[in-house]
Amino acid sequence: MVKILAYTDGACSGNPGPGGWGTLLRAMDGGSIVKERELSGGAPDTTNNQMELMAAIMALETLERASDITVITDSTYVKNGVTGWIHGWKKNGWRTAAKKPVKNVELWQRLDAAQTRHSVTWEWVKGHAGHPENEKADELARAGMAPFKPAKST
DSSP states (O other), rough: EEEEEEEEEEEEEESSEEEEEEEEEEEEEEEEEEEEEEEEEEEEOOOOHHHHHHHHHHHHHHHHSEEEEEEEEEHHHHIIIIIIIHHHHOOOOOOOOOBBBBBTHHHHHHHHHHHHHHHEEEEEEESSSSOOHHHHHHHHHHHHHGGOOOOOOO
């Protein structure tokens, strides 16, 4: 049975500032990679959390059919938000327990909608700790950010 893995990461130069997101999608059959796809993009004025969310959103939206997918993120914000906090936010009309509007609500709603088509398992991995696929997602996020960073003067 083919299993989909998505390694996601976001990056930002300044927070807010130019940012990028990266996703490494892998289709696995047993222990073998059947197919691999790299995705990245960015924005000129964003935050790290927004880019972390976009990486997960794009992983889910890119899949053409409903899938069993494990999303591996180094963002506790994304992992805790999508597996826990989001349920209360939805019940409270997208407000926090303190009755304040949820930050990045449009992205959270988009992520929530994107995951409804799939059977999603969310996993957290420590970032910048030598995890090869997480390092690759970070590399993709930095590549996605590159077009939005100002050129360095010499």
